[in-house]
Amino acid sequence: MKRHLALIRFALGSSRRRAGRTVALGGALALVTFAFSAVLLLTEALRREFHLGAAALPDLTVQRLVAGRPALISEQWVPRIAALAGITSVAARVWGYYFVPALAGNFTVVGVDASPERQPVDAPAVVGRGRFLNPDVAGEVVMGEALAGFLGLDVGDAITLPVGKVGKRLQIVGLFRSSVALWTADVILMSATDAREFLQVPAGLATDLAVHLSTPDEAVVAARKIADLMPDARILDRQLMNRAYDLTFDTRGGILGAMLMPALVAFLVLAWDRLTGVGPGERREIGALKAMGWQTGDVLLARLWENAVIALHGALAGIVGAYVFVFHAQAPGLAKVLFGWSSLYPAFRPAPAVTAGQVLVLVCLVMLPFVAASLVPAWRASTRDPLALLRGVA
Amino acid sequence: MNEVPAIAIRAHGLTKRYANGRVEKTALRDVALAIPAGRFWVVSGPSGSGKTTLLGVLAGMIAPTAGEVELNGRPITHLRDHHRSLVRRNGVGMVFQEFALVAGLSLAENLLLPFVPEGGPPPAVCRQADKLLERFGLAAFARTPVERLSAGERQRAGIIRALLGGAPILLLDEPTASLDTANVQLLVDLLVELRAEGRTLLATTHDLRLVNDPRVDGRLRLVDGAIET
Ligand SMILES: Nc1ncnc2c1ncn2[C@@H]1O[C@H](COP(=O)(O)OP(=O)(O)OP(=O)(O)O)[C@@H](O)[C@H]1O
Ligand SMILES: [Mg+2]
Numbered sequence: 001m002k003r004h005l006a007l008i009r010f011a012l013g014s015s016r017r018r019a020g021r022t023v024a025l026g027g028a029l030a031l032v033t034f035a036f037s038a039v040l041l042l043t044e045a046l047r048r049e050f051h052l053g054a055a056a057l058p059d060l061t062v063q064r065l066v067a068g069r070p071a072l073i074s075e076q077w078v079p080r081i082a083a084l085a086g087i088t089s090v091a092a093r094v095w096g097y098y099f100v101p102a103l104a105g106n107f108t109v110v111g112v113d114a115s116p117e118r119q120p121v122d123a124p125a126v127v128g129r130g131r132f133l134n135p136d137v138a139g140e141v142v143m144g145e146a147l148a149g150f151l152g153l154d155v156g157d158a159i160t161l162p163v164g165k166v167g168k169r170l171q172i173v174g175l176f177r178s179s180v181a182l183w184t185a186d187v188i189l190m191s192a193t194d195a196r197e198f199l200q201v202p203a204g205l206a207t208d209l210a211v212h213l214s215t216p217d218e219a220v221v222a223a224r225k226i227a228d229l230m231p232d233a234r235i236l237d238r239q240l241m242n243r244a245y246d247l248t249f250d251t252r253g254g255i256l257g258a259m260l261m262p263a264l265v266a267f268l269v270l271a272w273d274r275l276t277g278v279g280p281g282e283r284r285e286i287g288a289l290k291a292m293g294w295q296t297g298d299v300l301l302a303r304l305w306e307n308a309v310i311a312l313h314g315a316l317a318g319i320v321g322a323y324v325f326v327f328h329a330q331a332p333g334l335a336k337v338l339f340g341w342s343s344l345y346p347a348f349r350p351a352p353a354v355t356a357g358q359v360l361v362l363v364c365l366v367m368l369p370f371v372a373a374s375l376v377p378a379w380r381a382s383t384r385d386p387l388a389l390l391r392g393v394a
Numbered sequence: 395m396n397e398v399p400a401i402a403i404r405a406h407g408l409t410k411r412y413a414n415g416r417v418e419k420t421a422l423r424d425v426a427l428a429i430p431a432g433r434f435w436v437v438s439g440p441s442g443s444g445k446t447t448l449l450g451v452l453a454g455m456i457a458p459t460a461g462e463v464e465l466n467g468r469p470i471t472h473l474r475d476h477h478r479s480l481v482r483r484n485g486v487g488m489v490f491q492e493f494a495l496v497a498g499l500s501l502a503e504n505l506l507l508p509f510v511p512e513g514g515p516p517p518a519v520c521r522q523a524d525k526l527l528e529r530f531g532l533a534a535f536a537r538t539p540v541e542r543l544s545a546g547e548r549q550r551a552g553i554i555r556a557l558l559g560g561a562p563i564l565l566l567d568e569p570t571a572s573l574d575t576a577n578v579q580l581l582v583d584l585l586v587e588l589r590a591e592g593r594t595l596l597a598t599t600h601d602l603r604l605v606n607d608p609r610v611d612g613r614l615r616l617v618d619g620a621i622e623t
Contacts, residue, residue, distance in 0.1 A: 002513025010510050017498035281497070288494040289507070291455055292555070293483025296475055298511040383475060385457060386482075387450040390494050 007298065011305035018282075025307075026314040033318025033366045034325070040362070041326045045353050051242060058091075058210035059219050061236040062226060070234070072205040077230065081211060084225050088214050092206035094192050096199040100161060107147070108187045111195025130155035130174030133191060142174040142189040150185075163197055170194075277377045280392055286381045287389025299382040300375055307374045308367065315366040319359055327352040400467070402431035402563055402594035403452060408461035410447050410619075421447040422458070423619040429612070431466070431562075434585055434595040438605050439616035445598035446491055448616065449565045452596070453486045454478040465563060483508065487556035489566040493548045495540040495555075501527075501547075502536040505555045519558055526554045530580065545572040553581065557588070564588065566597040570604050578603050 015022045062081070064073040075092045082090040094111035112133060133140050141159075148154065153172055160167040170190065190198070201207065213222050216239070223235040278286065289299055381389060388394035408425040411418050421444040429435050439445055450456035452463055454470045462471050470481050482488070495504045505523050509515035515523075527533045530550040540548060549572040556564060564585075570578045578601070585595050586609050598616075599605060605613065615622040 003511055006510045006513045013499070013503075285496050288496055290479065291482060291488065291490070291494055292508040293479055293559070294508075294511055295479045385450075385455060387446070387455040390490065390492065 004301075007302045008305050011302045012309065014302065015306050015310055021279075022310055026310050026317070029311055029314030029366055029370065030318040030321065033315045033362060034321045035318075036365070037319045037322035037362055038325050040358065041322055041354065044358070045326065047246065048353055057238045057241075059213040059216045059238055060211040060223055060226070061238075062209040062211060062230070063207075063234045063236070064230070064232055065234045066232070070208070072201060073208060075204050075206055077209060080229065081209065081226055084222070084229070086214050086218060086222050087211060089212045091210045093208055093210050094195045094199065094201050095207050096195075096201075098161075098188075098198055103151075106186065109195055109198050110187060110189050111192035111199075112189045113192050128175050128177030130172070132174055133189065134173075136191070138191060138194055139169060139171055140173045140190065141170045141194075142176055143172055144185060144187045145175045145177050146185045147187065148172070148175050161198070168194075168197070278381050283381050283389050283394070284392060286378065287384075287386045287394075290382055291386035291390060296379065296382045300379055303378040304371060304375060307371050311367040311370050312363065315363045318366070319362055323352070323354060400431045401428045401464075402433075402466055403427065403429040403596060404464040404467075405452065406462060408448070408451055408463070409459045410444070410451060410456065411459045421619050422451065422461075425461070425616075425619070425621055427614060427621065429594060429596055431594050432589060432592045433611040434589050434609065435597075435612040435614065436605055436610050437596065437598045437614045437616055438600055439598075440600070443616045444619040445616055446567050447619075449488065449567050449596070449598055453488045453565050454481045455488070484559065485561060486563045486565055487559050487561040489549075489552050489556045489564070489569045491567040491571070493552040495548055495551060497541045498539060500537050501532065501540055501543065501551050504540050504551060505558060508555065508559060515558075523554065523558055526557060529584070530554060530577070546574065546577065549573060550577065557584075562592070563594045564596070566595070568599055568601070569597055570599060570601045575603065582607055582609060 062073070062077070063070045065071065073092075078090045078092055081087060091113075096109055097106045098109045099106050113135075128145055130142070133142055143153065151159075153159065155172055155175060157172050158169055159172070160169045162168070176187075176189070195201070196203065199207070211222070211226070213219060219237045219239055223237055226235055227233055286299055290296070381394070384394035404427070406426040408422050409420070410422040411420050413419075425448060437445055437448065447456060451458045451461075452465075454463070454473070458471060462469055464470070465481065465485050468485075470478065470485075473481065496507060499507070502523065505527075506515045506519070509519060524533070527536055530553070532547060532550055532554075535543060535547060540551060543551065549569065553566070553569055556566070566585075569581060573581065582604070585597075589595060589611075597604065604610070
């Protein structure tokens with residue numbers, strides 16, 4: 001124990017003595033860790049977003065396709081599907097994308113039946129400030145917090161949005177908060193009647209049907225039954241979407257990884273030798289230590305501590321940098337490469353999510369190979385004749 | 395009681411060849427020597443004659459091409475790295491021609507460096523270090539980084555470090571090369587005291603102040619890697 005403390009003190013002194021090497025090394029490792037962590041944190045954060053968002057989706061979503069495109073669906077299907085076995089509820093939903101020319105942006109307008117006995121099962125109805133919609137009151141909206149922030153609006157404000165040629169005045173009565181950033185970024189909730197007006201959905205028709213099952217695991221069976229009933233239906237299965245989404249993410253992350261790899265490898269090959277190697281001054285020093293009776297193990301242990309401390313700081317700096325880059329700066333550039341949707345969600349902010357496990361894995365991933373690799377040249381030097389090292393000929 | 399003193403440093407058949415690229419350089423040729431315990435011997439010889447190489451081989455810091463070294467009756471040449479480190483740590487103290495100090499560390503830190511793997515120096519060693527610093531006029535430089543010291547100051551630092559381990563055998567490579575006459579006298583006085591404690595001393599030198607000192611017990615001359623008789 002005393003030996004370790006003394007060697008650690010010596011190692012810390014060495015990293016201070018070799019400040020240039022220490023800074024170059026720490027900086028390089030920080031950079032590498034940053035690149036890895038930024039990709040990892042961003043993919044993980046978005047994967048989490050999606051899964052949270054998907055959790056709010058109905059088990060099955062039924063759309064009607066006409067000539068391959070989603071078309072409005074008749075509400076007459078609601079009782080007929082509800083009559084099928086294994087189905088607990090069917091709701092006709094009115095929602096859609098609404099383009100606002102003045103903002104050059106899309107909102108997602110969602111019609112909500114706010115009557116207490118028919119609370120929306122799938123609306124992200126966690127109201128942060130203000131209140132939820134009153135049933136049967138026209139002209140009220142509840143807006144996603146992030147969207148309101150982006151537009152500079154607050155509870156009590158009114159907005160006028162064009163419907164056809166006339167403007168319609170809407171009163172913001174509440175802001176909703178959600179653990180899912182995508183929800184709050186562009187969603188406006190309003191009464192079903194108002195939504196029909198905005199989206200030009202005639203009475204008796206709906207955008208799609210939200211179906212909830214008594215046993216969500218039997219989604220495939222239920223979907224087949226609905227498809228038999230409704231030949232022109234397209235049925236989206238939540239569990240299937242989750243899987244497909246994971247696959248896309250893995251592929252995109254993989255492609256980016258593949259793009260980063262050659263750069264990283266080139267960088268590492270160039271830097272590795274300089275960073276992990278021992279310079280002439282260090283060889284002399286190893287020679288001096290061995291000459292005065294240090295064991296090879298003592299030299300290596302001191303070296304290990306020195307490099308481990310540097311690597312730990314470098315790795316942590318890289319991770320903190322990546323955290324700030326992804327969650328505070330919204331990953332400029334990187335998000336576009338990975339997902340290409342920053343224009344769709346101008347105020348997209350992934351919720352900060354880092355687990356201790358992720359940090360540990362990253363730190364180990366960077367530290368272990370580096371520290372291990374850096375021991376090899378030190379070990380080679382410290383097994384030479386000490387006097388030859390002192391002369392600089394070994 | 396013992397009429398014939400034990401041999402502290404014994405070597406026979408010592409040969410060292412260096413490969414200088416394609417050229418081979420024979421630095422030691424079939425060297426044999428036997429230095430009695432508790433004596434002060436010097437090895438002189440022209441530059442390049444192999445003096446540093448000889449001390450290095452005797453101290454277990456250079457592996458000889460052929461031959462064997464025994465320190466206090468114990469063969470060291472074929473020891474494994476771990477045990478040779480132990481010999482360097484406890485068996486011999488060595489003063490290096492080029493001092494072998496670690497730049498960036500202070501004089502005091504350099505002196506105590508051999509004790510780091512043991513968890514730091516025992517208090518007695520610290521006291522002895524202070525005493526020797528005082529004796530060699532270096533007390534004021536204890537906190538000074540060694541690279542700022544003069545050559546003579548660094549040489550004295552190297553000498554003090556070799557003494558602190560309390561090793562029974564001291565090997566000194568050109569210990570007076572950078573010293574003024576007053577410091578040469580200080581050093582020889584100290585070496586004579588150590589001899590009185592029973593330690594064995596072997597110094598290489600081409601310094602006549604040292605070679606001709608009447609207190610030296612024995613003299614060897616190395617020419618072109620061989621002992622001249
Ligand atoms: N590691 C080495 N590799 C190659 N040649 C070496 C090496 N060490 C010493 N030599 C050569 O061996 C010879 C003896 O060197 P050594 O340092 O032992 O001489 P020396 O007697 O100590 O000289 P000086 O009095 O100048 O210190 C020299 O010719 C030197 O060039
Ligand atoms: Mg020499």
